[in-house]
Amino acid sequence: MTAKIPRSVLDTKSLSRAKALSAWEENIGVMYGIRLVDKASDDFFAKVDAYQFETLMLGECQTVAQSYERSRFRISRDLIDCYAIQLQEKGAWTRRDNGDEASGGDILVLDKAQPQSIAMTDSTTLHLFVPRAVLAPLLSEPDAHNMQVLRASTPLASLLRGHVHNLWRNAAHLDIDEAAGVVQPTVQLIAAAMNGRVAPETLNGIDTALGGAVRRYVNRAALDPDLSVDVVAKAFGISKRKTYYLFQAYDGFEAYVRRQRLRLVHAALRSSAYAGTSITDLAEAHGFTQRKNFNDAFRKAYGMTPSQVRELARQGASDSPDSPGSARWRDWIAGM
Numbered sequence: 001m002t003a004k005i006p007r008s009v010l011d012t013k014s015l016s017r018a019k020a021l022s023a024w025e026e027n028i029g030v031m032y033g034i035r036l037v038d039k040a041s042d043d044f045f046a047k048v049d050a051y052q053f054e055t056l057m058l059g060e061c062q063t064v065a066q067s068y069e070r071s072r073f074r075i076s077r078d079l080i081d082c083y084a085i086q087l088q089e090k091g092a093w094t095r096r097d098n099g100d101e102a103s104g105g106d107i108l109v110l111d112k113a114q115p116q117s118i119a120m121t122d123s124t125t126l127h128l129f130v131p132r133a134v135l136a137p138l139l140s141e142p143d144a145h146n147m148q149v150l151r152a153s154t155p156l157a158s159l160l161r162g163h164v165h166n167l168w169r170n171a172a173h174l175d176i177d178e179a180a181g182v183v184q185p186t187v188q189l190i191a192a193a194m195n196g197r198v199a200p201e202t203l204n205g206i207d208t209a210l211g212g213a214v215r216r217y218v219n220r221a222a223l224d225p226d227l228s229v230d231v232v233a234k235a236f237g238i239s240k241r242k243t244y245y246l247f248q249a250y251d252g253f254e255a256y257v258r259r260q261r262l263r264l265v266h267a268a269l270r271s272s273a274y275a276g277t278s279i280t281d282l283a284e285a286h287g288f289t290q291r292k293n294f295n296d297a298f299r300k301a302y303g304m305t306p307s308q309v310r311e312l313a314r315q316g317a318s319d320s321p322d323s324p325g326s327a328r329w330r331d332w333i334a335g336m
Helices: 017-028 071-078 134-137 155-173 176-182 183-195 200-220 228-235 240-246 254-272 280-285 291-302 304-313 324-332
Strands: 006-010 035-036 044-052 054-065 066-070 081-088 093-097 106-109 118-122 123-131 148-150
Touching: 006 017, 017 035, 017 044, 044 155, 044 176, 044 254, 054 155, 054 183, 066 071, 081 134, 081 155, 093 280, 106 155, 123 134, 123 155, 134 183, 148 155, 148 183, 155 183, 155 200, 176 183, 176 304, 183 200, 200 228, 200 254, 228 240, 254 280, 254 291, 254 304, 280 291, 291 304
Parallel strands: none
Antiparallel strands: 006 044, 035 066, 044 054, 054 123, 066 118, 081 106, 081 123, 093 118, 106 148
């Protein structure tokens, strides 16, 4: 069995204020000099929970208000050379040299090879660290992105945010090989968002993120009788041809929707909440009006009849195709 990806956690909440500050300064001091906004407060805390995705590092940081300074002296001393993609989840930051601001939904790009001066409120952020050698070849101007703000309202930033959120939600369940497989599309999507355009070398990353967003939309709307390629294409501002293309690997749009509806029926058959609902009624509620066609499709998908699945659930069986362990993997794949 392949090992899970490496994880590192720093949490100061159980420490005294002095020890908490010391631990934080020791860790953040690798990159920044810090200064607390409220030096007299006893409420200081900092928590960083990080995962290693091969060459990338993804972490969540929660901390109180403070300022961060990355000077030329510090840059020459630590020689850290990477980009940090910072998703502002809670709180806000201000650029101290010119007053530019960003808040929830925005993405801040920090080039660690260049100076930075930032003030932040109490905040929660997601940070994705990418080595310059990995990302710079895909950027049109590699040195022109320090302190760049990718606004939440822009399509590419929205795709990037959704992709990083999905990485974070599933990080604890990934093994090393699985994590390595997401590095290239992630870097391609970051480059497209930073460049503000989709270049041929970043197209695969865009399609990966867009496909995940479209499939999540379809998953949520699977029981809508009006769901169609036209509806999906309009929702994402893409062509019908592009929508069909995004579902090619899933045997087409209609086949994908049918599988999603079958999955929902399968879950309902195993749920005690629907124990008194007939299989026919469940099938119709999930878009299957022809009982024979439903039975054939269900047996093909799960290797057993709807009645057998319901009976196994009554007996307390847990080794079905939708067991919790596989659900985590399915959710991960859906976001790719």
